[in-house]
Amino acid sequence: RINGERLWASLMELAKIGATPKGGVKRLALTDLDKQGRDLVVGWGKEAGMSITVDQIGNVFMRREGRNPALPPIMTGSHIDTQPTGGKFDGNYGVLAGLEVVRTLNDRGIETEAPVEVAFWTNEEGSRFVPVMMGSGVFCGAFSLETAYAAKDTEGKSVRDELARIGYMGEQVPGQHPIGAYFETHIEQGPVLEDADKVIGVVPAVMGLSWYDCVVTGMEAHAGPTPMGLRKDALQVSTHIMQEVVKIANRYPPYGRGTVGMVQLFPNSRNVIPGEVKFSIDLRNVNDELLNTMHEEMLAFIDKTRSDSGLAISIERVSYYPPCPFHPDCVGAVREATAKLGYSTMDVVSGAGHDAIYAARLAPAGMIFVPCKDGISHNEIEDAKSEHLEAGCNVLLHAMLERAKI
Amino acid sequence: RINGERLWASLMELAKIGATPKGGVKRLALTDLDKQGRDLVVGWGKEAGMSITVDQIGNVFMRREGRNPALPPIMTGSHIDTQPTGGKFDGNYGVLAGLEVVRTLNDRGIETEAPVEVAFWTNEEGSRFVPVMMGSGVFCGAFSLETAYAAKDTEGKSVRDELARIGYMGEQVPGQHPIGAYFETHIEQGPVLEDADKVIGVVPAVMGLSWYDCVVTGMEAHAGPTPMGLRKDALQVSTHIMQEVVKIANRYPPYGRGTVGMVQLFPNSRNVIPGEVKFSIDLRNVNDELLNTMHEEMLAFIDKTRSDSGLAISIERVSYYPPCPFHPDCVGAVREATAKLGYSTMDVVSGAGHDAIYAARLAPAGMIFVPCKDGISHNEIEDAKSEHLEAGCNVLLHAMLERAKI
């Protein structure tokens, strides 16, 4: 069993770097604070006797050698960058749970056949630089190193320059690092476990997602003198599409999701009929066929709305991740470890993308979820119980040992 | 008949001050550009032999004496401040049409029994300082001089300081300036005249308006892991209210108006269910009883939505102007002048507030509308035809002469 207090203490220590007044963390990727966080974790890794490798996109691999160094490592990891108003646990838990596994192996003097590695991936959040899950994406070849290097923040600073500046542009070519199996522990970021009063979520798969930008163009006009019948109100037309996004998701339970999270009006003035509305659409499902059906139904509704309203409506898909089923071996290892340890459990499909979906393209992968308070994440008030974090870490220990062999 | 070319030339000359690349004008109230515009118009007034009075809120009255100086003046006017992305005609036309009337009287050596005055009112637009229609509002006692003086722009500069700085803080106590009758020519700022192919809009009344701020509070949560049934999506609930605003207006034709022009989401992120949505509601009608019915129906719908959704919804009325019927004598004078001159005409209720609604609290008042291109105003592409502006000015001349007596 791992040391829950030590895990908690490390989480709290790391959370001091970029701590916000409301109890959260702001530690954006490749900032000075990210460097401080990386240095702290790397220091802990070295103290635990691990060797450090950094690749060209700044992914860090901390290695505890196995009896057979030729075997590909059993890896765990996550990320330590945060949202601008992020919490203490998202990502950080996955990295420090891995560190706690190694510390526990050291305490007990346990040797493994395969090496054990703890990774943290660069810029998972995508808050400062897009695309999200950048480090693991480059690692698995989803997009090129050059694409990632060229990404700029709102001030025009590039990933390449910022990586070099904080001293985390390594030598290793991304992907030239073998993985035997990959596990990731993470807070659920949703309310399902808490709602069902379960401690461990076994994650069979991650939902696929489609992101869109939709722009409805009407004609801006004065709210007073323009009769209702002569209006081209871009917001009114938009509201029908916004509602349909939710209706489509509700037609495909239990894993259909539909969200409009971002809306921008032009000119956005109290007494001007909106001339243009731009909004995001986020559709998800764990079944790719259903996700595609949702996609088609949305396009059909937009076509109908365009002809009904006479307004110009553009829709562009800006991101697409297919659903990612995890490997039966890893899912099984998590399930068995949970059973052995006697934690209450259920299967929880991950609604959010994680570095594990990219790792899964290269090696068998699996995830372990623990509850977070009220299902809230990407928020400074994000919270989790120490005993749940400890339980998830114990499951991680046993699942990794099952793969790494004692 | 007035001189249409001279009127047009003066409009184009004034439009150079604050001209924008897209052909509009940005001349915000009490800026250096406003001072330049004021100086130009006051210079023209003096050249036309008028005496100038400035009151303590910076309203300017340019007076052509009558045979009987004891009679209250027959006044016309409007404003020369503009929106940040304003046009050449909104307000400016009303002031320069008044100047053109005086120039025409001078050309023909016509004396009037009552004095004739051309006014321009401070900060009608309300873009830099709220409330809107500030100068005429203080003049008629709708709010106090101190309230207006204390208003600050986004940089913290006050009306009092800016008025003094540009040299337009006069001596006269606002309202201590008699008015015999008030006329205002204005572009329609709506599409009704153009749609009906008429040149002159006789304005029987200005609609009343109610402005509200509505805030719907749900719970922000991650768009992926949060099942549809466990969401408190503030945007989805808001869309129903947004649609109802339009439905309410459509239930009270032809003068019901309902607009949501401003929307703000928190946190406004693509993969976060909106936790809070703040939006404006603008309801108008020319009949105060109907406007009140619209108000009540909206509150009832919000109550129903609150209990149906379980979300917190606050609604606050932030402005209210009752409908303003114009005086039969002034409306009649406009109607007769239009008939005498043979212009095509129709009645057009003003959907937008104007300085005339405040002037109407002190004296008989009326307005004259002319078409503007595509009904567009508060926009750099605002446009109007020279012959329509000329026609409106001719109607103004004859309506004023009817009241001032030759």
Ligand SMILES: NC(=O)NCCC(=O)O
């Ligand atoms: N875990 C996480 O928030 N990933 C970002 C992409 C997503 O919205 O799923």
Ligand SMILES: NC(=O)NCCC(=O)O
């Ligand atoms: N004319 C004008 O735009 N007035 C501002 C107040 C309103 O929206 O009616």
